[in-house]
Amino acid sequence: MAKLTKKQKAQAGSVDREKLYGVDEAIGLVKSLATSKFDETVEVAMNLGVDPRHADQMVRGVVNLPKGTGKTVRVAVFAKGAKADEATGAGADKVGAEDLMEEMQAGKLDYDRVIATPDMMGVVGRLGKVLGPKGLMPNPKLGTVTMDVAKAVTDAKSGQVEFRVEKAGIIHAGIGKASFSEGDLKDNFNAFVDAIVKAKPTGAKGKFVQKVSVSSSMGPGVKVDLAEIAGA
Template structure:
């Protein structure tokens, strides 16, 4: 067995082997106290849900806008023509195009966090299914990324809107801000994210829906959150 470092021992002692469940405010404070990285770490939340996403009626997926933003620069590509293309550019889209953008993506230029399209462009976008699909970038009307209102979609993406989707093991996770955010901003984002997941509870979910919530930082430990604080859990 590898020898435990002094830092690891200190963490284990301080966290009481991580058996405790923390109020969100206390968990945020403790993560700051344990910060060791020199970069601005991301604060992440993970939720274990009582769902089996292999069944269509137990899939949890959607969008949520984090009120305090993500602290991340979001690159957005938009498939649009004419006035809609100009609207997307005016709203701050990083790349706007049609067939030319499709060819660019087919060539491997996929450095984007969100891809948006107007409905009339889906014939073009559809040819990118094998390219965008595996990266989770395929525009989807249910997620608001296929829309005639490209200006608002771009602003939402740039302003802190994130996508969530449950994984095979029933786990859903996301970054909700940076260590440099204030406690209030992190708590506001945490509440918005968890509330969105609770409201997205699928009809097929059985038993306890929110089974566990963990808050962590990029280089820090995972702290279990007291789920009794979460309404509807």
């Protein structure tokens, strides 16, 4: 485990590890501790009572954060003809077909989201080993295999976040930047947590949401009182 810097030790000392903070207080504390020279990302981590090795306990989906992510999202779209024009008009960073596939096979993968029309999945399917490990493979359940490419691009650019539970039952995502107002971060926090609660799988047994914490990129985690989370 990496040693903490003096600054990180001082920050950790200002957080009561045993206390469960209200959402407002937790977000305010995280903002006050985000003192790096760059605009730190504010992140939420949730420990869930699931074992994702079982298909009926997988938690996966998308959520639109009402205040955006504060991040510039690069989007690639596999489409032809009118749909390619729609994607370009919506602000996609790259639109193509076989040519885009060849670029990606050559290692040009500077994208945060890949979208495709259904008819292009025969081409995209050849990129399974390239896109899969990076979590970029288009998926109809996530709205990234769709005929409405304009909406998919707009959603991705305006603050849509994909989430997927990890092996240990933990799910996490960035919900904004430390420069956001506390109100905007709270709106995004509530939207993200609500989406996770609603995504509770049929196979989940016992208490679903077991722990929630918020932190900034370089700051300590702050535990949130589950009593403030509806449905937890």
